Amino acid sequence: MNIKGSPWKGSLLLLLVSNLLLSHYIHNLSSEMFSEFDKRYTHGRGFITKAINSCHTSSLATPEDKEQAQQINQKDFLSLIVSILRSWNEPLYHLVTEVRGMQEAPEAILSKAVEIEEQTKRLLEGMELIVSQVHPETKENEIYPVWSGLPSLQMADEESRLSAYYNLLHCLRRDSHKIDNYLKLLKCRIIHNNNC
Amino acid sequence: MDLWQLLLTLALAGSSDAFSGSEDSSKEPKFTKCRSPERETFSCHWTDEVHHGTKNLGPIQLFYTRRNTQEWTQEWKECPDYVSAGENSCYFNSSFTSIWIPYCIKLTSNGGTVDEKCFSVDEIVQPDPPIALNWTLLNVSLTGIHADIQVRWEAPRNADIQKGWMVLEYELQYKEVNETKWKMMDPILSTSVPVYSLKVDKEYEVRVRSKQRNSGNYGEFSEVLYVTLPQMNQFTCEEDFYFPWLLIIIFGIFGLTVMLFVFLFSKQQRIKMLILPPVPVPKIKGIDPDLLKEGKLEEVNTILAIHDSYKPEFHSDDSWVEFIELDIDEPDEKTEGSDTDRLLSSDHEKSHSNLGVKDGDSGRTSCCEPDILETDFNANDIHEGTSEVAQPQRLKGEADLLCLDQKNQNNSPYHDVCPATQQPSVIQAEKNKPQPLPTEGAESTHQAAHIQLSNPSSLANIDFYAQVSDITPAGSVVLSPGQKNKAGMSQCDMHPEMVSLCQENFLMDNAYFCEADAKKCIPVAPHIKVESHIQPSFNQEDIYITTESLTTAAGRPGTAEHVPGSEMPVPDYTSIHIVQSPQGLILNATALPLPDKEFLSSCGYVSTDQLNKIMP
Numbered sequence: 044m045n046i047k048g049s050p051w052k053g054s055l056l057l058l059l060v061s062n063l064l065l066s067h068y069i070h071n072l073s074s075e076m077f078s079e080f081d082k083r084y085t086h087g088r089g090f091i092t093k094a095i096n097s098c099h100t101s102s103l104a105t106p107e108d109k110e111q112a113q114q115i116n117q118k119d120f121l122s123l124i125v126s127i128l129r130s131w132n133e134p135l136y137h138l139v140t141e142v143r144g145m146q147e148a149p150e151a152i153l154s155k156a157v158e159i160e161e162q163t164k165r166l167l168e169g170m171e172l173i174v175s176q177v178h179p180e181t182k183e184n185e186i187y188p189v190w191s192g193l194p195s196l197q198m199a200d201e202e203s204r205l206s207a208y209y210n211l212l213h214c215l216r217r218d219s220h221k222i223d224n225y226l227k228l229l230k231c232r233i234i235h236n237n238n239c
Numbered sequence: 240m241d242l243w244q245l246l247l248t249l250a251l252a253g254s255s256d257a258f259s260g261s262e263d264s265s266k267e268p269k270f271t272k273c274r275s276p277e278r279e280t281f282s283c284h285w286t287d288e289v290h291h292g293t294k295n296l297g298p299i300q301l302f303y304t305r306r307n308t309q310e311w312t313q314e315w316k317e318c319p320d321y322v323s324a325g326e327n328s329c330y331f332n333s334s335f336t337s338i339w340i341p342y343c344i345k346l347t348s349n350g351g352t353v354d355e356k357c358f359s360v361d362e363i364v365q366p367d368p369p370i371a372l373n374w375t376l377l378n379v380s381l382t383g384i385h386a387d388i389q390v391r392w393e394a395p396r397n398a399d400i401q402k403g404w405m406v407l408e409y410e411l412q413y414k415e416v417n418e419t420k421w422k423m424m425d426p427i428l429s430t431s432v433p434v435y436s437l438k439v440d441k442e443y444e445v446r447v448r449s450k451q452r453n454s455g456n457y458g459e460f461s462e463v464l465y466v467t468l469p470q471m472n473q474f475t476c477e478e479d480f481y482f483p484w485l486l487i488i489i490f491g492i493f494g495l496t497v498m499l500f501v502f503l504f505s506k507q508q509r510i511k512m513l514i515l516p517p518v519p520v521p522k523i524k525g526i527d528p529d530l531l532k533e534g535k536l537e538e539v540n541t542i543l544a545i546h547d548s549y550k551p552e553f554h555s556d557d558s559w560v561e562f563i564e565l566d567i568d569e570p571d572e573k574t575e576g577s578d579t580d581r582l583l584s585s586d587h588e589k590s591h592s593n594l595g596v597k598d599g600d601s602g603r604t605s606c607c608e609p610d611i612l613e614t615d616f617n618a619n620d621i622h623e624g625t626s627e628v629a630q631p632q633r634l635k636g637e638a639d640l641l642c643l644d645q646k647n648q649n650n651s652p653y654h655d656v657c658p659a660t661q662q663p664s665v666i667q668a669e670k671n672k673p674q675p676l677p678t679e680g681a682e683s684t685h686q687a688a689h690i691q692l693s694n695p696s697s698l699a700n701i702d703f704y705a706q707v708s709d710i711t712p713a714g715s716v717v718l719s720p721g722q723k724n725k726a727g728m729s730q731c732d733m734h735p736e737m738v739s740l741c742q743e744n745f746l747m748d749n750a751y752f753c754e755a756d757a758k759k760c761i762p763v764a765p766h767i768k769v770e771s772h773i774q775p776s777f778n779q780e781d782i783y784i785t786t787e788s789l790t791t792a793a794g795r796p797g798t799a800e801h802v803p804g805s806e807m808p809v810p811d812y813t814s815i816h817i818v819q820s821p822q823g824l825i826l827n828a829t830a831l832p833l834p835d836k837e838f839l840s841s842c843g844y845v846s847t848d849q850l851n852k853i854m855p
Contacts, residue, residue: 070453071453074453074454101306105339107337107338107339107340108279108333108336108337108338109278109279109333109399109402109404110333113402216453217339217359217361220339220361220453220454221339224338224403224404227402227403227404227406228402228403228404230403231401231402231403237402239401239402239403
């Protein structure tokens, strides 16, 4: 779907592409972080089954397959992306704080967490800029899912705590993949007019 | 027997147990694999139950559920398609496939859950193998043993790469045909990759598999690509041979630089001269002004002697003789005058102040070979100022002197060596008509004259030229007193003798002479031997003068009359050599004596030239 007369100027397209690079980068970091965590703490312990449950962003009605992603209108699409990114500000902040506070803090995981938090902020700013240019009528206060998993990260029980971290990192990997995917589809839509 | 039966029973029991165990374990179907090739559909497979036992599991069913929200719906749905994926499989098409939503499936048989599994589709993505593998040769090594190739392929058809729905990464493996272990390369995101250092004589197998980036598993391998590198022996030769131009140039420059430095800093002057010959500095021979200032008249004398018309005091060289020849100036040689002429008439057309030069008489050959000598003398005249060549120059000068005096200048006022009454005592042979005289006689006379002339006591230095003691800044020359017996003096002194003797006249052109004298001389000297290539332009009567008679005459007067004359501070006649000045020297009026009686006596009148000479 290409909106005629869309205000996608060259600079905005460049911004979109740069955001795409950011999302690609964030997804890579998330995957690596998850793999390292799993290998180090939770491998082969059956956490997968439990982690299926809860990502705080699951409540968002996001496109779940290719057809849905191609059918959703551009404005909603952009709003969803921004919402997801907004919803991850707080979890990422707490993730960094908690990992840093761990005794024997795994440096690899911590550095990645720090990097992901920073780059996600930049990506959010970039996407908000695009939205303000393309859809200036969009309200500033968009509802976004709130993360409430902090207590679980601070649980005393190691098993529970590890499960909470596992779940958080699993969800982070998934959502970063989702955003990366969305931006790729968006780029094909806007730049190539869906004829990639 | 009993033992064998016991063992057999045990064996049977064990096997039956095993058998029963496997049978039991194989009863329940299990999920073997769930796979999504393109992230749009997926399918699950389970094992086919083997019913060896009495239990009958009944039809197997698969139920799935997916979590839409935070809550599990707990609503199990049955597999939509048991057929498309084959036996014991369940196929979920795109409408049933959600990506970021987790699924749970369970396998039931007779209502009882046999197996259960939960996953999200991204986790089970396993792309199809890449297609269209091909390779191209990149290059062959110089040795011809190894080669590099580029392998290309395409993504599987069902993977939506263009829209960005899937991002695939690939892994290439290769090995030699007869090897067993595959070599693996790092995963790459592009669909072509170079493979380096394959051996040319071996055959290789290449295969590629793909995986979704950051999730899922590797798919199946593609078909094997066989790589057979061509044997390129001829290429090897061509590639090996290349002319190392660069090396040659570098080494050549280096060698030349080394050689240059060796030559520059070497002590071998010869080589140095060869490589870097010294640039000749122009040398202008002249008289060092310091010599003139310091009054070193000896050196100046020698320097001046280089010039043709200068007669130094010493005339001990016999070779002098050969230079002395009577010149018979040709009519067209009038431009050549004696030194005195030029001296006294500086405003004449003689631009070149090389006295005696015009005669071409450099003294090196016969006097009267202007053609040969002229240019030489011209060339040497200015540049000769060193005393080194004073000796031959002196001779030259003497010869020139003699020759010049012999010459006749037509239009140029001729100033005799001796402005005395007579014409200059220098041997003069002027004739309009060249008189062929035996050379020998001339030579002998020359020699005699030379001898006489070289007698310092009598004639004193036939230098009828005065020696310059100083050169004033104005350009005029101060003649040195008492330096030498001026030849002019001596010869002047000679004059009356001569006149008295033989009435010989030394005639120059334009010079006046007493007819009486001339007449006297004419019969007396019938046998003047003159050799002249240069005919003095003497319009007067031909006067023949023998050197012999001249010398005798010269010798006769002795020094008696000469002495006073010689002691005169300044001769009655001066000739000044040109010293680095094309204009000639101007005689200093104060240095000139009043004309002697000699000057005036003989003829009773004074030629204008003589007058000019006296009073410049």
